[in-house]
Amino acid sequence: MAGSTFGNIFKITTWGESHGEGIGVVIDGCPAGLEIDADYIQSFLDRRKPGQSNFTTSRNEADSVSIMSGVFEGKTLGTPISLMIKNTSQISKDYSNIADVYRPGHADYGFDVKYGFRDYRGGGRSSGRETAGRVAAGAVAMKLLKSFGIDIYAYVSRIGEIAIDKNAFDRNEISKNPLCMPDRAAYEKAADYMKELIEAKDSSGALVECVISGVPAGIGEPVFDKLDARLSYAIMSIGAVKGVEIGDGFEVVRSRGSDNNDSFCIKDGKVSKETNHSGGILGGISDGSDIILRAAFKPTPSIYQKQKTVNSKGEEVEIEIKGRHDPIVAPRAVVVVEAMAALTIADMMLVNRASKV
Amino acid sequence: MAGSTFGNIFKITTWGESHGEGIGVVIDGCPAGLEIDADYIQSFLDRRKPGQSNFTTSRNEADSVSIMSGVFEGKTLGTPISLMIKNTSQISKDYSNIADVYRPGHADYGFDVKYGFRDYRGGGRSSGRETAGRVAAGAVAMKLLKSFGIDIYAYVSRIGEIAIDKNAFDRNEISKNPLCMPDRAAYEKAADYMKELIEAKDSSGALVECVISGVPAGIGEPVFDKLDARLSYAIMSIGAVKGVEIGDGFEVVRSRGSDNNDSFCIKDGKVSKETNHSGGILGGISDGSDIILRAAFKPTPSIYQKQKTVNSKGEEVEIEIKGRHDPIVAPRAVVVVEAMAALTIADMMLVNRASKV
Amino acid sequence: MAGSTFGNIFKITTWGESHGEGIGVVIDGCPAGLEIDADYIQSFLDRRKPGQSNFTTSRNEADSVSIMSGVFEGKTLGTPISLMIKNTSQISKDYSNIADVYRPGHADYGFDVKYGFRDYRGGGRSSGRETAGRVAAGAVAMKLLKSFGIDIYAYVSRIGEIAIDKNAFDRNEISKNPLCMPDRAAYEKAADYMKELIEAKDSSGALVECVISGVPAGIGEPVFDKLDARLSYAIMSIGAVKGVEIGDGFEVVRSRGSDNNDSFCIKDGKVSKETNHSGGILGGISDGSDIILRAAFKPTPSIYQKQKTVNSKGEEVEIEIKGRHDPIVAPRAVVVVEAMAALTIADMMLVNRASKV
Amino acid sequence: MAGSTFGNIFKITTWGESHGEGIGVVIDGCPAGLEIDADYIQSFLDRRKPGQSNFTTSRNEADSVSIMSGVFEGKTLGTPISLMIKNTSQISKDYSNIADVYRPGHADYGFDVKYGFRDYRGGGRSSGRETAGRVAAGAVAMKLLKSFGIDIYAYVSRIGEIAIDKNAFDRNEISKNPLCMPDRAAYEKAADYMKELIEAKDSSGALVECVISGVPAGIGEPVFDKLDARLSYAIMSIGAVKGVEIGDGFEVVRSRGSDNNDSFCIKDGKVSKETNHSGGILGGISDGSDIILRAAFKPTPSIYQKQKTVNSKGEEVEIEIKGRHDPIVAPRAVVVVEAMAALTIADMMLVNRASKV
Secondary structure: OOOOEEOOOOEEEEEEOOOOOEEEEEEEOOOEOOEOOHHHHHHHHHHHOOOOOOOOOOOOOOOOEEEOOOEEOOEEOOOOEEEEEEOOOOOOOOOHHHHOEOOOOOOHHHHHHHHOOOOOHHHHHHOHHHHHHHHHHHHHHHHHHHHOOOEEEEEEEEEOOEEOOHHHOOHHHHHOOOOOOOOHHHHHHHHHHHHHHHHOOOOEOEEEEEEEEOOOOOOOOOHHHOHHHHHHHHHHOOOOEEEEEEOOHHHHHHOEHHHHOOOEEEEOOEEEEOOOOOOOEEOOEEOOOOEEEEEEEOOOOOOOOOEEEEEOOOOEEEEOOOOOOOOEOHHHHHHHHHHHHHHHHHHHHHHHHHOEO | OOOOEEOOOOEEEEEEOOOOOEEEEEEEOOOEOOEOOHHHHHHHHHHOOOOOOOOOOOOOOOOOEEEOOOEEOOEEOOOOEEEEEEOOOOOOOOOHHHHOEOOOOOOHHHHHHHHOOOOOHHHHHHOHHHHHHHHHHHHHHHHHHHHOOOEEEEEEEEEOOEEOOHHHOOHHHHHOOOOOOOOHHHHHHHHHHHHHHHHOOOOEOEEEEEEEEOOOOOOOOOHHHOHHHHHHHHHHOOOOEEEEEEOOHHHHHHOEHHHHOOOEEEEOOEEEEOOOOOOOEEOOEEOOOOEEEEEEEOOOOOOOOEEEEEEOOOOEEEEEOOOOOOOEOHHHHHHHHHHHHHHHHHHHHHHHHHOEO | OOOOEEOOOOEEEEEEOOOOOEEEEEEEOOOEOOEOOHHHHHHHHHHOOOOOOOOOOOOOOOOOEEEOOOEEOOEEOOOOEEEEEEOOOOOOOOOHHHHOEOOOOOOHHHHHHHHOOOOOHHHHHHOHHHHHHHHHHHHHHHHHHHHOOOEEEEEEEEEOOEEOOHHHOOHHHHHOOOOOOOOHHHHHHHHHHHHHHHHOOOOEOEEEEEEEEOOOOOOOOOHHHOHHHHHHHHHHOOOOEEEEEEOOHHHHHHOEHHHHOOOEEEEOOEEEEOOOOOOOEEOOEEOOOOEEEEEEEOOOOOOOOEEEEEEOOOOEEEEEOOOOOOOEOHHHHHHHHHHHHHHHHHHHHHHHHHOEO | OOOOEEOOOOEEEEEEOOOOOEEEEEEEOOOEOOEOOHHHHHHHHHHOOOOOOOOOOOOOOOOOEEEOOOEEOOEEOOOOEEEEEEOOOOOOOOOHHHHOEOOOOOOHHHHHHHHOOOOOHHHHHHOHHHHHHHHHHHHHHHHHHHHOOOEEEEEEEEEOOEEOOHHHOOHHHHHOOOOOOOOHHHHHHHHHHHHHHHHOOOOEOEEEEEEEEOOOOOOOOOHHHOHHHHHHHHHHOOOOEEEEEEOOHHHHHHOEHHHHOOOEEEEOOEEEEOOOOOOOEEOOEEOOOOEEEEEEEOOOOOOOOEEEEEEOOOOEEEEEOOOOOOOEOHHHHHHHHHHHHHHHHHHHHHHHHHOEO
16 A cells, blocks of 8 residues: 555645655645646755755755646646656665665664565665655645635744744744744754764754644534544654654643633634633644644664664674764745645635535 | 544544434454454543532443444454444433523534534534543454553543642552542642532533553554554544543653653663663664553533623623533543543454555 | 445445345445435335346345434434345244355355355345345435436346336336336336246346436546446446447447547537437447446346355365355345445546536 | 556556657566566566557657666666657647547547537547556566466457468467568458558458456456456557457357356366366456457547547537557557456465455
């Protein structure tokens, strides 16, 4: 089954290994009549491009997208939109030190057991590069959502012990610093911390927060396809994510019903809520408030320190990972989180069209 | 689409409203030849039965399961297994105070916007009662997994500020106390806290931890159907869950690669890991270690305090919820978490049969 | 996977063995707000009830349907509609002569190889009785389609060498004769032929034709989910069907483009077609004309003649089938064809809601 | 939803318009370890290449396939296999005469109603060119089936009134004549008929027969995913097909149970059948005999005669189709039928791996 397809109606299928001919995505089920062009999609891909700061790898990935099908005279046809990014730098470098060795924190061992062998070059299918397809598809979903009045943005809200100050929140700041933090002061502290880690040949985890506003009440299906269940599925499918939460998330463990319940009220003649502990979703269905989710990203497993591991012959060995790797995953993953959120919401909005006679 | 189906191969579809004729589940895709009987399934359902302590509602729900199809001469036929639980106590009590009013923390408002109306009796489709179908199906999945050598158990690891002490962990204790905590001392403190909340007409959130051992390496599909993505999807689809995490979960935000990476090693001639920060899943594929997941359950939204809300006419009103409601969701949800984990693992084990030629 | 689910949005899952506790269907994805009651559904089930003439078995199957969920105050809730028919006559008769023997023309052998064993009582899951679930669900789909202005009816158009005369077509006649033929004279000839076969302990094949009118142009998805592909899938999934055709069907093999092409024209200000060789579907998408399909039903395989076969021990044996069996499948299958057509069209109508922005 | 995906486990998604950048297919779920190279796939594509005789268009479509992902060191990785064929001859010819006009026998009108507009160049998504993706994927499925001992071949068995003589059947002849008929004498008569039609600016329908041998008993799922239901779905999804039948197909209408039933017997110590009226499938499950299916292809709708039709403004107009079009669809579709059969069988073989514990 291989699991490379996501969505019910707005359905995407990604393909591609890190160092194969290219990577791409096919979007099946995007409604007809949406204005799309390659430059628009490229602008999303550029946000996950490496080499933009000291905190991301200096690998040069052009990641130039081509629209191969599904768009005609500037508009979506309703037929599959095939987006392709050719791999340009497939220089066959020497992988002999990792071809038979299981890198700690990576899926190498699992792939070998599962399939009998794997493409060991740059992580193959389990490379972060696979997310380029998601981002390209997410750009299309975002355009559709924009036409519905929905806005989605994400940012890094914590790195190690450095968390943003909610009172200093500045959305414009997100794109101004390479760690994508919406608080300049927090960014500066985090940048210092990152420099320290880089020197120590180490890496850091981080928290990414995502806000989805403008989703009308009533989106999400009861039981298994709850809106939060679909969002968790989508977000947890991003490589380095180890946790997902909605609204107050894990804080609810400590809370009481009288605090956690959001009172409904009427604002400007509309049903609204006094608070938003629910994070915009109640019983799996959107309640009209902002949807808030958070994803925990683990530290980049590819670090330059010598590590103990085993090889495919079952021998204990040491590994020293080479190449260029980000010391933190989250900043480049911000746009991936937005993309997965957009893909999920777009799909569930279309699914909802069949709710009533 | 309505989203009442879960799974790719081992696929379940639940049905039923809280106060309708009954609730049930159809399992399609359970392999033939598995020994199953109603008593076995009933033993799982009995674990989520209310009225077993002061901390669960004293409602009397017999929840007696019937196997309607798919089992012959004590074994699964390979055809759909239909399990039904008739609703016995549908006494038409007076719902006039909630029929038109949106209970805070519940999906009432979302259902009304989505479908135009709803079954307001006892929560209808969004009632916790729906999980009985999941538990019944989960019992069958668990039996299949047992035949593969897989063991799954969950427990309450934190209620409010009272967390279990890992050093005092005692699996046998879980079934001995009504809060399903594996640490007697923690249970006693939590019981006091719960009594205090009950007096205050309030409710508590809690953390449920689940351990899945015996899953071989190689289970889970790369990209979207990662094992952790499927588990998150499954667990987040349980009514009151607001967060899911795997292994170190949200702790990874604070951690460094050099700490978070688990070194592979050889133990008893087999590939193993020195630590298990990954929680048994790397790159979405099982790594052979125990799979550890945690779910954050919000406090029961149905509390006996007077609450502010709105009604379907758009008026601000006060509501006083009656009936009998658990002051904490998690203890009865422990078996639901186990069930959803079992359903997910069973499905992905069968999916994996097609991985190699 | 087991394949007991059909549909994308309007999705049904059937369950049940012929001689188990009961049979049923769960409809997930029926839009909310449709008026439905058990009597309405029962009226469809009554059309496939046996014992209504000499040409159907005199078995007494009450087939009384219960709505277990998904309907409240007379209207669909948007949640799963569970429909159940209890098996009443599970008298444990003696199956020893068929338990280990593969009946010619039946799936017994395939089931044994596939699953290792089977429920041999009355065909188990492969019994025609399974179609009761389809008919019950089809009744709901039909109600939805009626609200869209769509009408579906089927009839027997040929039995052996006796075909209806198109010029004598009388829709009212269909329900008046037990062979469901829309031409009284053809029915009388066919009735004589059937009597002859019954005496000869034999059975007959037949052709069922189905007309679907009122489907707007634009329904059906390009490529794999073409409307005719989905209809063929649906109709061929009915037990005894060995062929499906749309419009001119197999006649197109003999035809020329200049004859087969239907000219578009304008009638009453609307796009229409001069002829309907296409049977209402072009390139997999409805063209606004009546959709015409035909299904070839094989003769009932259960005949009373002695037949050669083998048993599960691999011995050649003779079998004499007992019990009561229809000498012709098609008349009772007419409502099944209508149901499968309705389920397909309802689903594709809802799928189409996402075609445009 | 758009329906461009087919299969449960061995799942393909095609993309591409006739005159866009290219066409392609993504195969997700092909097991790892299968030897595949581009030349092998190309050999299947070459069989549907036009310009190979007087009976196919002289358009020059190189249709050169590239493997973009999923194959490493000559073997499938278990990850998505992306196959791409760039469109080389997208010379922007003048489509003004068809851009706004609905060609009789084509999906133009349906697309316009469905999506609001369409890519009118060469049929866009509804072009026969879309089948190149199916053929490329089918080649991979065929390789997998070969490893299971399964053989699939198809041929044209009737054109207009000229049918092959079963006694003159010669499999080697199929690839020797441009009409893909397995009987030289029939081919010669058919060739004369085709010349006559070409002169008359007309086209012909045809019958394609497909034989699948080596499928073990037990493949196919009861109820909706019967093997014949899946095959019908697959075959009817090919553009010009208007009918599908299995085994005796529509002949069963005229037959009696005593004739139609195949007696089981023991041959070479194995369960076998005396006859094969069933076409290898009973109750939707393979019975171990050859699977025989037939597809009715309509005459090419693009003929050079002047035809009456309407345009998008709702005016009645005349159309004269230009460009190069095959006067018969079937010969080039033979490999498409084989491909769709292979894709279906491969998928159902993998699905069956989960049948037993």
